[in-house]
């Protein structure tokens with residue numbers, strides 16, 4: 001197998017965000033979006049000998065391009081005022097009960113944004129593919145609402161940054177629909193949003209990700225949703241992935257941003273598809289075959305013991321199609 005030469009952008013700042021619980025239908029549950037997720041991926045990638053890039057600092061204006069200033073300030077202020085072990089479920093700017101603020105949340109979320117912007121910058125400098133290994137994730141975060149473990153919309157912020165240079169397509173292959181990313185580009189025709197996800201009737205975020213949502217105004221036709229049934233297997237997923245990739249190809253973008261979730265895996269504790277471990281090689285190959293500069297942005301994936309294997313398989317698939 002080819003050696004993985006795709007740079008991995010990673011910062012240990014994500015450890016600063018470590019809530020101890022989430023609230024599911026009123027009951028406290030252990031927090032699924034935990035730091036060990038990235039520890040698992042990072043230790044497997046290090047064994048593959050990947051080059052690790054530490055993110056540079058970008059101005060907050062990149063976040064302000066997509067999120068309301070008052071919303072950003074709110075997260076910063078509340079975060080900075082909290083005691084170390086405190087877990088705050090704010091009454092404002094919040095769409096669910098999975099996305100608390102802790103003392104390190106703002107710093108971690110800011111670092112997550114820097115991780116993807118650094119990746120985007122590497123693409124602009126000519127890199128073919130970059131993996132931004134960030135947490136907290138971002139695709140559920142809307143203009144002025146946190147939710148689904150997300151605070152700032154990393155993939156959307158990277159796409160916005162790249163869109164100053166060329167047309168950008170976002171392919172979202174996390175198990176959940178990226179309601180935030182969809183919202184942020186719903187009325188635009190310079191950024192395409194295509195998503196494969198669990199049927200929102202049965203899974204989070206419940207309120208969006210339906211086929212009828214296709215964008216509006218100038219953005220009409222630049223949002224595409226592919227909801228899938230629980231239990232979706234490798235074969236069905238592959239045929240739908242190919243349809244989504246055909247949409248991307250037709251759009252003819254200059255850059256591709258992939259919201260990469262590993263919660264489509266058969267053993268994922270909060271997912272519900274039946275994708276196998278070797279299939280992640282295929283997903284990587286199919287996406288890389290588009291021959292576009294690609295930024296991979298980490299979103300979900302919660303079966304910690306196998307996350308490293310999924311990432312390695314995926315990157316091997318991508319690598320095999322980079323000429």
Ligand code: OKP
Nearest residue numbers: 024098148176204270300301
């Ligand atoms: C974030 B991402 C289980 C409930 C989980 C929240 C899902 C957030 C997913 N205790 N519901 O897209 O992976």
Ligand code: ZN
Nearest residue numbers: 174175176300
């Ligand atoms: Zn997810």
